[in-house]
Amino acid sequence: MKRVALLLAVLLTPGCFLSRTYVNAPIEEASIAQLRPGQTTAAQVVALLGAPTEVVQLGRRSAYRYEHDQQKRAGLFLIVVVFSNNDNQADRTWVFFDENDVLSHVGTTLEADTAQYAMPWSDLSE
Amino acid sequence: MIALERVLVAALIVAGASSCITFQWNRSREHRDFDRATLESLPKSGVGLDRCLSAMGAPTYVWENEVHGLVLAWSWSDDRTFSGTVSIPVYRSQSASLQYADVRDRQHGVVAWFDENWQLEDWREGYLNELVTQARRPATLDEIDAP
Numbered sequence: 001m002k003r004v005a006l007l008l009a010v011l012l013t014p015g016c017f018l019s020r021t022y023v024n025a026p027i028e029e030a031s032i033a034q035l036r037p038g039q040t041t042a043a044q045v046v047a048l049l050g051a052p053t054e055v056v057q058l059g060r061r062s063a064y065r066y067e068h069d070q071q072k073r074a075g076l077f078l079i080v081v082v083f084s085n086n087d088n089q090a091d092r093t094w095v096f097f098d099e100n101d102v103l104s105h106v107g108t109t110l111e112a113d114t115a116q117y118a119m120p121w122s123d124l125s126e
Numbered sequence: 127m128i129a130l131e132r133v134l135v136a137a138l139i140v141a142g143a144s145s146c147i148t149f150q151w152n153r154s155r156e157h158r159d160f161d162r163a164t165l166e167s168l169p170k171s172g173v174g175l176d177r178c179l180s181a182m183g184a185p186t187y188v189w190e191n192e193v194h195g196l197v198l199a200w201s202w203s204d205d206r207t208f209s210g211t212v213s214i215p216v217y218r219s220q221s222a223s224l225q226y227a228d229v230r231d232r233q234h235g236v237v238a239w240f241d242e243n244w245q246l247e248d249w250r251e252g253y254l255n256e257l258v259t260q261a262r263r264p265a266t267l268d269e270i271d272a273p
Contacts, residue, residue: 004134056190057190058190065188081151082151083151084151086154087155092183107183108183111157120206
């Protein structure tokens, strides 16, 4: 009976996978802390954080987006039933510049490390 | 022993059906829903960009609003998809397939509009494609300098 149960278990679980994908380098909190609204220039921001992911024109002002994504995927194949979960979280910083390319505002969210491997029914609230 | 045979037969039938019947349960989450209390504490207008950024974090999107203003959008999604596929060979190299999918959620978010001094004018919560109906090109220098 144990052999049959083992055989069934092997037959019913022919495949599963875990994968992780990164986009861009993580945003360092220490680098963000060096940004000084009213003092730091666009050139200094680029020297500190590198090339931005996106540049947005806002009249004569502008904003740069820096983003790092982490995606975790998990899947389970049970012959005719497939379960899969994809969790994509990001570190993101927007820096806003005035007409003279001096930093005026900064907004940061660092959540890339909270991406989780899970199944579709898992509680991802934490 | 008969019960064991039935289990084996059922397992063989399921294994044999795997090439023509598939059921899928997928979940895809992108970014996080933010704290409801934070959102509800945000005034509808009269606060600066700094206050919004510190309360809500970095937005997902930033656009121009009427040349001199600003639109920010924070978005997240948590989609669950149930789908089933049946594929039947009907004639040698031809086959017919039927697929059903149920997508329960769409991309949800908050959009905030700011005036030329980057003071909050209004914010609304809902589906992003309904709140931001069309993207516009960046303003030209003539439009920026127009009185």
